[in-house]
Amino acid sequence: MHTRPDAGPLTPEPLPVRGLRHRFPGARGPWARLDGAAGSQALDRVIQAISDYLSSGTNANTEGYFEASVSTDALVARTRGLLGALLGADPAGFVFGANMTSLAAAFARSLARQLGDGAEIVCTRLDHDANVAPWLAIARETGARVVFADFDPVSGRLPTANVTALLNSRTRLVAFTGASNALGTIPDVAAITAAAHRAGALALVDAVHLVPHHPVDIDALGCDVVFTSAHKWYGPHAGILWARPHLLAELYPYQVRPASDEVPHRWQTGTLPLESIAGIAAAAEFLLESGVRRLKEREESLFAPLLEGLTRMPHITVHGPRELTDRTPTVSFSVAGRHPDSVARQLAARQIAVWSGSFYAHEAMAALGLDTSGGAVRAGISCYTEPGDVDRLLSAVSELR
Ligand SMILES: Cc1ncc(COP(=O)(O)O)c(C=O)c1O
Structure with a gap:
């Protein structure tokens, strides 16, 4: 018998009210790190x-x-x-x-x-x-x-x-x-x-x-x-x-x-x-x-405004599910008239890290008709994401008209 997830052998610790960013040295800087789907920042305890x-x-x-x-x-x-x-x-x-x-x-x-x-x-x-x-x-x-x-x-x-x-x-x-x-x-x-x-x-x-x-x-x-x-x-x-x-x-x-x-x-x-x-x-x-379920709930609370904010912008096309159920807090989108790489570069100039391209989801990009136009822009929530990161992304994207 294996102990089930979220009922693990270890005593769950309360999630800190101020969030978890202080536990991730690589995420403490000025950058909004919304690139976790390609590789997350390492936890302090992992590094140790x-x-x-x-x-x-x-x-x-x-x-x-x-x-x-x-x-x-x-x-x-x-x-x-x-x-x-x-x-x-x-x-x-x-x-x-x-x-x-x-x-x-x-x-x-x-x-x-x-x-x-x-x-x-x-x-x-x-x-x-x-x-x-x-x-x-x-x-x-x-x-x-x-x-x-x-x-x-x-x-x-x-x-x-x-x-x-x-x-x-x-x-x-x-x-x-x-x-x-x-x-x-x-x-x-x-x-x-x-x-x-x-x-x-x-x-x-x-x-x-x-x-x-x-x-x-x-x-x-x-x-x-x-x-x-x-x-x-x-x-x-x-x-x-x-x-x-x-x-x-x-x-x-x-x-x-x-x-x-x-x-x-x-x-x-x-x-x-x-x-x-x-x-x-x-x-x-x-x-x-931490309990993956509790981390998930926290991530969803940050992802909801991100998804809603992007969906409401007329110059943005959100690809994939618009609902919060049966999905991860990762979203791909296109900005009208802009190449995904140029969007990622402009966001990087504002210290916002996102990915652009196919994300190696080769067949998916072709099925969405995005394979010949540079793919999409992708942003995702990690356990160290904070509300300010989402606000910064939404504000920067809203200015890309
Ligand atoms: C869904 C999925 N599968 C496979 C991979 C490849 O994983 P790895 O980088 O460990 O080879 C990735 C990496 O981005 C991924 O997101």
């Missing part, structure tokens, strides 16, 4: 944990017989336990790597061996390309077929029916996003997972944009494979793959021969990013103590 690990004298490679190595093994095991509590999943299924993109590519390569003739993979046009390109590459190499579930370009929603309509006895995998990093849309992960299972397929979820903004309970959702990146939830730059331990045992990872063949170690290549794992533990503790 990384520094402590490196300076402790108990840092060493894993699986040795001396104290520092034993202590490092304990750190890795503890981090898996914290992730299990945070994400409601078996700790034995967590694999650490450089980032989501490389973990997804490695997993896809291994799964390819099992696909067999005539296999179909369902992807979605809402996804970040890190959960599309590997499957297209596998299809090219194996003769499998990738079929795409479309989202509704007006609402930005991915109806479950658009996925289920593509399922059949040849479907081996449904690879879909837990939340769109471009539009913020949150599909019905449990329903899509259940439909994939009914068709005899695996359900693989890119939860990179979901985990920082929404409680995730993998056991309850039922999915087979989940990706997250700690650099999106106040931790260090590192990727995390979770898969059912029996899958990690059955599939064949591309590994060096002397490496441990035990699950999950057989999936981890080379020396682990150990100081990052110390940072991941600190970030997971923070989310468990």
Whole structure:
């Protein structure tokens, strides 16, 4: 049994009335940091944990017989336990790597061996390309077929029916996003997972944009494979793959021969990013103590005026959902007559950090007809965002007429 998110083993701390910005050294300056969807600022405790690990004298490679190595093994095991509590999943299924993109590519390569003739993979046009390109590459190499579930370009929603309509006895995998990093849309992960299972397929979820903004309970959702990146939830730059331990045992990872063949170690290549794992533990503790649900409520209270303010401006087109339900506090928009890069540059001149472009949501930008005009501008709320940041963005955008 894993302790459920928001009922974690740690005592929830009251969220400070003055907000959380003082806990994020990188967000304390004059900039309004609304760029968190591409990478959040690191929490003070994460920075400290990384520094402590490196300076402790108990840092060493894993699986040795001396104290520092034993202590490092304990750190890795503890981090898996914290992730299990945070994400409601078996700790034995967590694999650490450089980032989501490389973990997804490695997993896809291994799964390819099992696909067999005539296999179909369902992807979605809402996804970040890190959960599309590997499957297209596998299809090219194996003769499998990738079929795409479309989202509704007006609402930005991915109806479950658009996925289920593509399922059949040849479907081996449904690879879909837990939340769109471009539009913020949150599909019905449990329903899509259940439909994939009914068709005899695996359900693989890119939860990179979901985990920082929404409680995730993998056991309850039922999915087979989940990706997250700690650099999106106040931790260090590192990727995390979770898969059912029996899958990690059955599939064949591309590994060096002397490496441990035990699950999950057989999936981890080379020396682990150990100081990052110390940072991941600190970030997971923070989310468990703060309660992702409470952080979500705070983020929503800031996002509501941001979304409403943008939607009301006649020179702004908001892409994706206009409602606050089943979405993350991330919004993409276009400014009439302006290239997204020029908007981002003008906002940067006022010390407002936003992203412009496709956000690697390649298919989504094409489906919205934005791929040939530079994509969109994206702003998002993080737990360190303050009302003044939203006011500054709205005021600056309103002047871009
Ligand atoms: C939804 C989503 N999936 C995947 C990725 C890729 O993650 P990583 O940077 O860890 O490779 C990102 C990064 O922006 C993302 O937002």
